[in-house]
Amino acid sequence: MNLEPSTAYQISVVTRLGTGDDASRSVPSEITGTTTTIPPGNIEVLNVEVDSITILWGETDDNSANGYIILLTPPDGGSYPQYLTLGTSRFTFPSLTAGKEYSITVQIAGLNEGRTISEQTKPTPPGAITVTAATPTTITFSWEAATGEFDTYRIFYGVEGMQTEFDGFTENDVTTYTLVNLIPNTFYNLEVAAKSGDQDSDRSSVLGQTAVIPLAEIAVTSVSTSSISIMWGGTDSSSGASGYLVSITPSIYGPLFVALDTIDYTFNNLDSGTLYDIMVNVLGTSTSGTYQQRTEPKPPLEVTAGDVTETTVSMEVTMAAIGNFDRYEFFYGRDSDESTYAGMIPSASPSLEFSIDGLDPDYEYFIKVKTAAGSGDDLMYSVPFELTVSTLPLDPARIVVLAVTTTTIDIVWGPSSIGDGYFVIAATANENPQYATTLLGSSPKHKFIDLTPGTQYSVTVQVTGTDISNLITQTTRPEAPGTIAVQNDQTTTTSISVVWSPPVGDFNNYEVSYTDAVSMETVYQTVAKDINTLIIDGLDHSTPYTITVVSKIGSGDDEVKSEPTSVEASTAAIQPGEIIIQDVTTTTISVLWGAPALPTVGYLVSHDPADTPIFVTVTEYIFYDLVPGREYTLTVVPTSDSALATQIVQRTKPIAPGDIQVDVDGIEPTKIPISWEAATGDFDGYEISFIAPDGTETVADLVAAEQLDYTLVGLEPGILYTIQVSTRVDGVTSEVSETQASTAPLEPIEIVVISYNTTSISITWGSSVDPTAENYIIIATSTGTDTQVWTQSVDDPTLYTFQGLLPGRMYTITIQVTAASGNLQENQITQSTVPLPPANIIFISSTSTSITIAWDPPSAGDYEKFQIYSAETDEEMLTLAGTVDMGTAVFTLERLMEATMYQIQVFTVVGSGSDEVRSAARSTQQQTKATILRVLTTTINFIYVKWTAPSISFDTYTLTYDPSDGLPASPIQDIPPLQSTQSISSLTPGQEYSLVLSVVGMTTSELDSLKTRTNPLPPGAVTIDDFGANFIEISWAAPIGESIYDHFEITYVPDDRTDSQPVLLHAVLPRMLRIDGLNPSTQYTITVVTVSGAAKSLSGKSVQQLTAPGTEGAITVKEVTHDTIVLSWVRVTGAGSYTIAYADELHTSYITGFELENLVPGRQYMISITSSTGTVTSITQATIPYTPVNVQVQLVTSRSTVVTWDKVTQGEFDSYEVTYYPTNGLTESPSYITPKDNSQILLDGLLPETEYTIFVSSVTGSGNYRVSSDKVMVIATTEPPAAAEINVDQVEDTSIDISWGASTDQLAVFYEVTASSELGQIIQQQNINFGDPTEYQFTGLAPGETYTISVTVMGTDESDTVIQRTRPSKPGAIILNKVTQSILSFYWVPAAGNFDFYEVRYNMAGGDIIVAGTQTPDEDTIFTLYELFPVTDYTITIVTVIGSGDDKMMSQPRSTTQRTATQTIMVTERGQSSLDVSWIPQGGSFVNYEFTYTPSDGNLQSPVTVAKSSDPGVTLDDLTPGTQYMLTVSTVEVDGSRDDVGQTTAVLAPFPVSNIEVTLITSSGATLTFTTPVVGTFDTFHITIELQASGAGVGNTDDIIIVMPSDACPVVQLMGLEPDTDYLVTIVTRTGTTDSVPGTYAFRTAPADEGDIIVMEVTMTTISIHWMEVTSDFNQYTIAMSGDDNKNMYDVVSRSGSREKMYDSLTPGSLYTIVLTTIGGNDPVTSYEQIRTIPSPPGEVTVISVTDVTVVLSWISASGNFDEYEVCYNPVPSDATQSPIQVSKATPTIMLDDLYPETVYTVSIAAAKGVANINKQLSEKQTVVITTGQSTKPPMPGDITIDARTATMFTISWIPPSSNNFLQYEVIYTPTIGFPESPIILAQSATTLSLNYLIPGTDYDVSIVTIAGTGENVRRSDPSEKTISTRQTLK
Secondary structure (H helix, E strand, C coil), rough: CCCCCCCCEEEEECEEEHEEEEEEEECCCEEEEEEECCCCCCCCEEECCCCCCEEEEEECHHHHEEEEEEEEEEECCCCCCEEECCCCCEEEEEECCCEEEEEEEEEHHHCCEEEEEEEEECCCCCEEEEEEEECCCCCCEECCCCCCCEEEEEEEEEECCCEEEEEEEEEECEEEECCCCCCCEEEEEEEEEEEEEEEECCCCCEEECCCCCCCEEEEEEEEEECCCEEEEECCCCHCCEEEEEEEEEECCCCCEEEECCCCCCCCCCCCCCCCEEEEEEEECCCCCCEEEEEEECCCCCCCEEECCCCCCCCEEEEEECCCCCEEEEEEECCCCCCCCEEEEEEEECCCCEEEEECCCCCCCEEEEEEEEEEHHHCEECCCEEEEEECCCCCCCCCCCEEEEECCEEEEEEECCCCCCCCCCCCCCCCCEEEEEEEECCCCCCEHHHHHHCCCCCEEEHHHHHHHHEEEEEEECCCCCCCCEEEHHHHHHCCEEEEEECCCCCCCCCCEEEECCCCCEEEEEEECCCCCCCCEECCCCCCCCCEEEEEEEEHHHHHCCEEECCEEEEEECCEEECCEEEECCCCCCCEEEEEECCCCCCCCEEEEEECCEEEEEEEEEEEEEECCCCCCEEEEEECCCCCCHHHEEEEEEECCCCCCEEEEEEHEEEEEEEEEECCCCCCEEEEEEEEECCCEEEEEEEEEECHHHHHHEEECCCCCEEEEEEEEEEECCEECCCCEECCCCCEECCEEEEEEEECCEEEEEECCCCCCCEEEEEEEEECCCCCCEEEEECCCCCCCCCCCCCCCEEEEEEEEEECCEEEEEEEEEEECCCCCCCCCEEEEEECCCCCEEEEEECCCCCCCCEEEEEEEEECCCCCCEEEECCCCEEEEEEEECCCCCCCCCCCEEEECCCHHEEEEECCCEECCCCCCCCEEEEEECCCEEEECCCCCCCCCCEEEEEEECCCCCCCEEECCCCCEEEEEEEECCCEEEEEEEEEECCCCEEEEEEEEEECCCCCCCCCCHHHCCCCCCCEEEECCCCCCCEEEEEEEEEECCCCCCCCCCEECCCCEEECCCCCCCCCCEEEEEEECCEEEEECCCCCEEECCCCCCCCEEEEEEECCCCCEEEEEECCCCCEEEECCCEEEECCCEEEEECCCCCCCCCEECCCEECCEEEEEEEEEECCCCCCEEEECCCCCCEEEEEEECCCCCCCCCEEEEEECCCCCCCEEEEECCCCEEEEECCCCCCCCCEEEEEEEEEECHHHEEECCCEEHHHHHHCEEECCCCEEEECCCEEEEECCCCCCEEEEEEEEEECCCCCEEEEEEEEEEECCCCEEECCCCCCCEEEEEEEEECCCCCCEEEEEEECCEEECEEEEEEEECCCEEEEEECCCCCCCCCCCCEEEECCCEEEEECCCCCCCCCEEEECCCCEEEEEEEEEEECCHHHHHHHHHHEEEEEECCCCEEEEEEEEEEEEEEECCCCCCCCCEEEEEEEEECCCCCCCCEECCCEEEEEEECCCCCEEEEEEEEEECCCCCCEEEEEEEECCCCCCCCCCCCCECCCCEEEECCCCCCCCCCCEEEEEEEEEECCCCCCCCCCCEECCCCCCEEEEEEECCCCCCEEEEEEEEEECCCEEECCEEEEEECCCCCCCCCEECCCCEEEEEEEEECCCCCEEEEEEECCCCCCCCEEEEECCCCCCEEEECCCCCEEEEEEEECCCCCEEEEEEEEEEEEECCCEEEEEEEECCCCCEEEECCCCCCCCEEEEEECCCCCCCCCCCCEEEECCCCCEECCCCCCCCEEEEEEEECCCCCCCCEECCCCEEEEECCCCCCHHHCEEEEEECCCCCCEEEEECCCCEEEEEEEEEEEEECCCCCCCCCCEEEECEEEEECCCCCCCCCEEEEEEEEEHHHEECCCCCCCCEEEEECCCC
């Protein structure tokens, strides 16, 4: 009610009785009220009409105001702003639009103040209402549409004369409505109002009447969930009627009689949501009526609101409805009586969650959830379950899209409380922007119109006057597809073919859906935009479908669909005798068939292969238990007439592959590498496909069944793809295995190729992040003048296509980012266009096993080679038959099947490896001939053939047989025409021969040809070298005699099996193999055969071996793949289950076997198995790493070759292994291990003119834990040596054998060979005649000496010189002098000649060789090995060594084997400092045992006497961790003599490292500082630096292992690390082979910039560096090095050259500056690094003196460049730090004092040079371990106790020391204020003292020490101290 403000009103209230004119009223009750005043500035709405709004506002009382400004938005019906004078407080806005919302603002002029409100005009009422139909219970009416703006129509009705009530609403485009459940023959008032926002229009009305019910016609008057009430048209008895019979079905009771005077009835106890048939019969007449009515379904019991946002509400039916219903339907509205349909969920849906979106922010919504049953006329809803939910408010300016059409976008945004108003804009790159402004307080909504369909717009809302804004992107709907046409001629019983008109405008693809009219199921399918026809198959026969097509644009959350276009179509009916496939699985085929025209009793159904016919009487059948992937012929035979039998061929689906794994580390912006688990069963290969976010599915490839990995390419950056792999056989695909993975996003300016063809390349790139960037310049260049340049704004899409390019041409594509200041950034890639295919294919000839073709080269463009693929015509997948270079245009396909048609494809190719680009295929089909010539049998030197005579006339046959690697053999001629067999003898074993059979007549014609091979000779004897519980090691001899062979094949078969497991081993020396994964206690027969090509030796050599028994729980690795490890283990007695633990996973097995799955290729796993009884066993096993690819041989010389390969980028591995040997297999060459970041290796020292077989593999682990990938083989043949070029063939201790290249110079006379000493003295000289063998042996040389060898071709200038050292001589005999259970002590006869040191090694049988130590020639030749295993054979080997690095040379080894003694002493560690020692009791009459233990420092401990017993032993306490103890047990005889029982060593684990600080972290290094002293005794630090996650991809990616001697203050400098990478440092201390508990510390290296210098290694005389690649445009690097020792070097390196450099022959301790600069570019890069070499170390340290508290040391001075010495010791005093002590270089001596008595100290001394934390380097340290002497201090008194105390005295007592090694006590007591009293001396026996005459209330510090000695030798103990207070006095 709109009253005037500040106005008094009189209000009357009366009661009323009756209506209209008949109404009577009571006497009124009256009251007076006054409306309030509107506050200043507030706005009130006084009146709202269809075309006007009247407002009032509170007047201002501010004197500064000078009027009012009235604003209207939008400014309809007048000119705004309007200016009004003060005193005006009312305004009417005229001529407004009906139903429209306006923003109204009143501003106070002069104050810049104002207020804004929103208000809507009333909508116009609807036009005239017309009743269009009426039944007894319904009225249908329509009305003329309202004009103006409005949202909905609201419908009201009521019985005439009664108040109307709201019934429902319709959308604003619906103008008809039906009222139901009315009373028959009754008048109703019908009213319609338009509604806009919260405003209702005036109502339009009409009077309507329901119809009279005809006789027996039924009308339903009410319905509930359990009842239906009806009325019917009645009659009286005059019609002969006697009553009514009413019935309902289904029902639990029969028809019911109703009296003639009753015409209504209610059926109760009905089921909810159920359709009922109702009948009324008029008894006595033939009249009846029927009606169908459904009861109401029951509502859901509970619906719960879930997540709520600004525009969405999610909910869930948490308690489902009960009874019959079809679906839940959801409605919402802002009024409780108004609801908009939102959607539905089928009742059977597994998820009952639903979400409503497109709501307005910050509004309360009334949500109704109804159940619905039926459809059309019998649709019934339940009463709603209602809930109220409020959407969240939007943050200021935050935009939400409310609605989108092809040309409009409706938005709403969060209102702001500050600012001036809103500026909204929609913009796109190719159109003028649309914008609008609104005032603050106005409705935060806007609709953009006249937009372009399918176009993405940037929509912005800015709060003007503030910095608040928001931007979103929204795409308009694309245009809908045009009319859909059904292609009836292609429609079948199971498919429908449709075609539609493509829409105009932009879109990505189509979504086609089809809905089965029976089940109402909808299936969706995405179709590419260039396809507008589709055959929808897999449908049900004779079924109608609704087919809908929409166009789509965008993907994911940004996907937008067009309006749908639909068509109705039906599949065809099955015709008589027709069979159709209804469903196919891996093991079943379901068929349907049409019944024949003539009746039949039944059908016989069967399948071929393997089935017995089955009789059925129906026209459908399912064949069960079929084989996956197999083709079947299915037959249906009517029993009435077998001639009507019909058949269909169908293949079952193959079995799907296993899980798909994504190699996350290998993902790139356009590539995703995957692998999958192999499928089983019958199939041809795998189909790989991927689905883009927009639903488009692309089949990427078909690959062979053997291939289990693939890299998807051509993807878009930063996109989530669904990846699918299925098996495929003859066009039938399995179910898919599926996973999802995202491509990597593009980095700024990173370029990727999207697509390319013969003449175009399309690219995209990452947007620049430089805020100053303005343009991109896109350039494509190639050889010649073929260049294209394009410039575009940085605001444009980062996409471009180069057109008009040359086919097969390699292009360099460059992106430059430019600004006003010039070029900002640049990046390049290379990409080839697709070459043209060969012009045509020409058939040349064919045989029974070969087809020869030729082709013409492409008509234009570039290409490098041709690839030929082939397959039998009925196969889907072609395989590579061969590759030829561009100069060859003919190829022969060999080893084909006879009389078989082949499809052949030829491609032109450019590039290689990942850069390879192939043309389209040029194809042909050709057939091989039928075989004429056949091989019947072969032996090692014999071939027997047979042929079929031709049907032509001829005279004789000729048979040729030419070896593949030798001169042609003489043909066998004049073979009679009736002969059809021939034997060929005296052939070479293992040789391949080409046989050609020809007929000779007037001409010679070839009939047929083939290749075959003789059998190679068998190998020599096979020997068992070693075996265990799960392995056997064998070796074998080469074949005896001349034979050609490629490799050996080894089979090993357990006695309890008949199958074998072959292992292929190439013929590389040594001929040996370790077979793992065997079963314990099992007899194996191992057979070795020789293999040459496809031929094997006729017999093999075998050996049998029983594997060792396995202990309970012992694990055997049965099989290893890239991602699986199969285990078995020995059963543990009593165990019912086993827990398998690996890689944070736990699994349980109830059998003794398990397969670890989904592992990382090449990763080492620690696997432990714990039985349910507690037995734990563990192993380490690695999966097989991925194999290197694209292995190539380059830069071949006479002595060397370079091998390159593509790096392995997936999985894990440690390194690459390269092995090689001469192909003739006569000599062995070493294996090379190269780091994982390398992709090439130089093999040198090769023999000239020799073919080498080279293998490259990736390797994980070492020793028995080593696992290798498959080996990739290449062949390299070295060049002949140059004239006089020397090759050192063999070197011994007194001889050198050489050979050299022969001269071809006609002036050559003879060869002069010379050997000279290091002093230049000629030792030997010899002339070799020209033409004699170019080889010579120098003899009688001295061991270990260096000689200069020269060869001169006399008469020419050809010569060569090499320097070669002879081997040192080997040591003399090894003599054992002590053998115990764990100790072997020995010495040897010294070696003669020149060498640097002895190296002592040892190993167990079959175990790794361990270097135990070295000894110089001047040391005693005696050595002891400790901590060995009892009763174990150890091979001890000693060699002499001279030189180092590449110059290192070893003597021939001297070896002996010795077994350790039986174990008699057992040692168990107990705690950190105790050992339990026991030994086997001895027999005899001895008295007792004597046990001694001696630490490694030689300080013999007192012997321990142990009584005789059955379990003798001793416990040792207070031992020193990290110390090795020699333990000896003897028996003591009666006479005091001693007999040894045994001797062994024991080591307690040393103390661990307690704290490490990682400092001075750079991009390639860090310093490890020990922040607290390392306590205890130990030999070495073992430090492992483990790479956690790879960063920049340079530096050392392997684990770094550092072994460092014990050091008092260790500092570790790490170098050569990867930049920006996480590392984990693990440190243990180690004594012997015993480690402490490890400590771990993590750090991350700093990132590196382009051109940064990475320091890889620094020694005393070398510096190795690497530098980061520079990607900008330049020609070469320059590297300059200068040192403070005046050494300078300058190098130039090409841009593509090696970015590594090593400087050698440097000065120790010198500082070097290295500067790197790029040359030849616009923006040169410069970096530098200062590096100091390590100074020379000090010499030997000498201990001058040691006391209980001091140590004096001196050492030999260091040489060279250093500043001072640094000395540190450990442990340090508790109040000291570990900072090193600086000592002058002039005085190499130091005294350490204030030490602890009887303490082990570690002292380390280093030479130092440079400034700390800048360029300081320490030399290698000299470390000594010293134990201080016993303390000389007397014993310390015990604790002091107060016995009595007053204000002036106290009495104390104390505990005497533990020993009386002192003379007297000294007591000192000191007041806190004043001076100490004179000391009191007490006798040794005193234990108490009274102190008198003290100061009251004062603290005294009391100190008691013991005194020993007199005069200058007096010594005092440490004090016992206490503070004591005297009492206060009373005043």
